[in-house]
Amino acid sequence: MEFVAARDLDDALDVKADEPDAALLAGGTDLMVDVNLAHHRPASVVSIRRVRELAGVDEHRIGAGVTWEQLEGSPHRALAQAARTVGSPQIRSVGTIGGNIGTASPAGDGLPWIAAADASIVVASRKRGERVVPWNEFFVGVKETSLEPDEVIIAVQVPGDVPESQEFAKVGVRNAMVISTVSCVVMRGDDGYRIALGSVAPTPIRATQAEALLNSARDITEPLLDELADVVSREVRPITDHRSTEAYRRHASGVLARRLVERTRP
Amino acid sequence: MIVRITVNGDDRPFDVSGPDSLLSVLRRDLGLPGTKDACEQGECGSCTVELDGALVCSCLVMAVDADGCEVTTVEGLGDEDGLHPVQEAMLETGAVQCGFCTPGFVVAGAHLLDRNPHPTPLEVKEALAGNVCRCTGYGAITRAFELLAEPHPGDAQTGEES
Numbered sequence A: 001m002e003f004v005a006a007r008d009l010d011d012a013l014d015v016k017a018d019e020p021d022a023a024l025l026a027g028g029t030d031l032m033v034d035v036n037l038a039h040h041r042p043a044s045v046v047s048i049r050r051v052r053e054l055a056g057v058d059e060h061r062i063g064a065g066v067t068w069e070q071l072e073g074s075p076h077r078a079l080a081q082a083a084r085t086v087g088s089p090q091i092r093s094v095g096t097i098g099g100n101i102g103t104a105s106p107a108g109d110g111l112p113w114i115a116a117a118d119a120s121i122v123v124a125s126r127k128r129g130e131r132v133v134p135w136n137e138f139f140v141g142v143k144e145t146s147l148e149p150d151e152v153i154i155a156v157q158v159p160g161d162v163p164e165s166q167e168f169a170k171v172g173v174r175n176a177m178v179i180s181t182v183s184c185v186v187m188r189g190d191d192g193y194r195i196a197l198g199s200v201a202p203t204p205i206r207a208t209q210a211e212a213l214l215n216s217a218r219d220i221t222e223p224l225l226d227e228l229a230d231v232v233s234r235e236v237r238p239i240t241d242h243r244s245t246e247a248y249r250r251h252a253s254g255v256l257a258r259r260l261v262e263r264t265r266p
Numbered sequence B: 001m002i003v004r005i006t007v008n009g010d011d012r013p014f015d016v017s018g019p020d021s022l023l024s025v026l027r028r029d030l031g032l033p034g035t036k037d038a039c040e041q042g043e044c045g046s047c048t049v050e051l052d053g054a055l056v057c058s059c060l061v062m063a064v065d066a067d068g069c070e071v072t073t074v075e076g077l078g079d080e081d082g083l084h085p086v087q088e089a090m091l092e093t094g095a096v097q098c099g100f101c102t103p104g105f106v107v108a109g110a111h112l113l114d115r116n117p118h119p120t121p122l123e124v125k126e127a128l129a130g131n132v133c134r135c136t137g138y139g140a141i142t143r144a145f146e147l148l149a150e151p152h153p154g155d156a157q158t159g160e161e162s
């Protein structure tokens, strides 16, 4: 196995330009599970955890190398809430948001927040330079993204108009160390409500019909909230798998969205 | 590839050619079997070590990527002649049955107490959420940390720890 510990972004981009198949290693909490259990033997690995260009975080840019432990203190409330629910202290200390995006699991707990924030993924390569890809063009299927083989995820670019009022919640079989059965982020801003969900479609999704229902209503009444839960349940596209059933995921989607709208209500 | 790491204060260079985990190198190449190998997928915490001060599952650390790092394993925390306070407390409350999970709890618990000497029961639970025990039902483990979390006479005034 060839191994490069990239010192900076140039290093990482150089290796990826020469060897697009080289596996990027950040926290390793997804990659090493593949190595240990699926006997994945990468021919070439580039470690990016020392790359300082990926480490920075501010309100508008979250470096790909930022860990969940760091994000537990994020000023974006729902992102901090999501970070607190990822794995265990041992996972959050090294697992990164860039790895979550790179894996692009439907259950990735960082992804509904990115969708609700209407954030973009900043990627870079020697050949194409930097590209800013809107989240809904980046995530294209189950563990599938539009990242080119020679590209590295640099950061999440957060628009300036992300509402302050925002909440995250997830449902799983227990409280700690659990992969989401359904996850949800609701934001309330000047332009109305935004509702994003995870684990209920191949990619994170926005519940646009439910958003339209809320945003055309004058008051958030009990009957409206009931209808909202209904619309969300119908709008999601979950499957039955080893973690849960389609029917339960539909139900839980409606319940979560309703609960978070209540929590963000003025 | 020759990898240089410091384990429990000693230089312990090793040679590795594949994506092997730090866990397998510690146990197989460095003769340190205190760190336990159970799930190899980050779920059980029995392989917990400190890597440059961070609490990690050593099964999820690619050994070559630890080049230049300092590692603390359970062997670095205490031995037969001088147990770590977490080990003493776990002995006292009977928090060990088969003992397979114990090294992970000791390392994670010591890491917590270094940062937060008087954790609340909820803080203890959250800090140990990545460690699984199949035997004890956690009651005795929790009681060990309740003992440890009590303020001691020699401690500074409470309220100053973050």
Ligand SMILES: Cc1cc2nc3c(=O)[nH]c(=O)nc-3n(C[C@H](O)[C@H](O)[C@H](O)COP(=O)(O)OP(=O)(O)OC[C@H]3O[C@@H](n4cnc5c(N)ncnc54)[C@H](O)[C@@H]3O)c2cc1C
Pocket (backbone or CB within 6 Å): A023, A024, A025, A026, A027, A028, A029, A030, A031, A032, A033, A048, A064, A065, A085, A086, A087, A088, A091, A094, A095, A096, A097, A098, A099, A100, A101, A102, A103, A107, A108, A109, A110, A151, A152, A153, A154, A177, A178, A179, A180, B041, B042, B043
């Ligand atoms: C026990 C356990 C519990 C977990 N619990 C959760 C949970 O609750 N919620 C959750 O969402 N996830 C969970 N995960 C999954 C994982 O921890 C997260 O997805 C984490 O964010 C991955 O980050 P990493 O840095 O460890 O990724 P790595 O394993 O280093 O990388 C993951 C993938 O992304 C690629 N990659 C990494 N960085 C980049 C980059 N900058 N550019 C391009 N590609 C990149 C890698 O090549 C690899 O394919 C859990 C994992 C374990 C083992």
Ligand code: FES
Pocket (backbone or CB within 6 Å): B036, B037, B038, B039, B040, B041, B042, B043, B044, B045, B046, B047, B048, B057, B058, B059, B060
């Ligand atoms: S062996 Fe590493 S977490 Fe189980």
Ligand code: FES
Pocket (backbone or CB within 6 Å): B095, B096, B097, B098, B099, B100, B101, B102, B132, B133, B134, B135, B136
């Ligand atoms: S004592 Fe047996 S697993 Fe904990």
